[in-house]
Amino acid sequence: xxxxxxxxxxxxxxxxxxxxxxxxxAQADAVHWDVMxxxxxxxxxxxxxVIAACRSLTNLRFDVHLMVNNPAKHIPAMLxxxxxxxxxxxESDPHLHKLLTSIKEQGKNAGVAFNPATSVDCxxxxxxxxxxxxxxxxxxxxxxxxFIPSPLNKITQIRALTNAEICLDGGINDNSIALCRAxxxxxxxxxxxxxxxxxxxxxxxxxxxxxxxxx
Ligand code: DX5
Ligand code: ZN
Numbered sequence: 001x002x003x004x005x006x007x008x009x010x011x012x013x014x015x016x017x018x019x020x021x022x023x024x025x026a027q028a029d030a031v032h033w034d035v036m037x038x039x040x041x042x043x044x045x046x047x048x049x050v051i052a053a054c055r056s057l058t059n060l061r062f063d064v065h066l067m068v069n070n071p072a073k074h075i076p077a078m079l080x081x082x083x084x085x086x087x088x089x090x091e092s093d094p095h096l097h098k099l100l101t102s103i104k105e106q107g108k109n110a111g112v113a114f115n116p117a118t119s120v121d122c123x124x125x126x127x128x129x130x131x132x133x134x135x136x137x138x139x140x141x142x143x144x145x146x147f148i149p150s151p152l153n154k155i156t157q158i159r160a161l162t163n164a165e166i167c168l169d170g171g172i173n174d175n176s177i178a179l180c181r182a183x184x185x186x187x188x189x190x191x192x193x194x195x196x197x198x199x200x201x202x203x204x205x206x207x208x209x210x211x212x213x214x215x
Pocket of ligand 1: 142145170
């Protein structure tokens with residue numbers, strides 16, 4: 001079954017407690033935190049303190065998507081805040097092997113994110129260090145953008161290089177989900193949060209993805 005990770009970037013920032021409770025009721029599989037530093041991407045969103053404040057609200061897995069420069073600086077605080085998965089951008093640090101090792105040594109899931117134009121070749125040198133591959137299907141930094149299909153061509157190569165989970169992130173909705181049939185999971189923000197009952201879009205994504213398997 002498709003795993004669906006709602007992105008908090010599209011949530012009501014003035015109401016995080018209620019939003020997280022609603023995602024839990026809606027059977028979300030994890031909470032996706034888009035951490036942006038205003039440098040790697042233009043926007044600034046939330047830091048470790050906000051994530052820490054929400055940690056005790058739910059047992060849902062917290063996936064922290066670091067869209068930051070110098071991610072190594074932020075990892076200790078994110079781990080302390082209760083992140084279960086830390087996803088770093090391949091483009092954001094020259095010492096990817098060392099970075100992922102530091103996350104794994106803390107017993108947490110390590111993820112690598114790839115922007116649309118970034119090759120996934122480096123995965124061949126990261127054996128055993130990558131639990132989660134986040135393929136950006138938008139250019140990072142904002143929600144409600146149009147789906148970019150070209151990164152889908154990377155999935156075959158990733159399957160040959162690693163048995164990590166493959167997750168697509170950006171522009172995922174009832175129209176684009178059928179194109180995502182080869183992925184294990186998706187992150188979705190604006191499509192989910194524009195509904196009153198989050199269970200409806202989450203269920204719709206799962207059903208349309210399932211139908212696409214037989215297409
Ligand atoms: C973009 C983020 C995505 C985004 C998804 O930089 O990494 O997680 O919030 O939002 P939608 O689903 O609206 O594209
Ligand atoms: Zn994200």
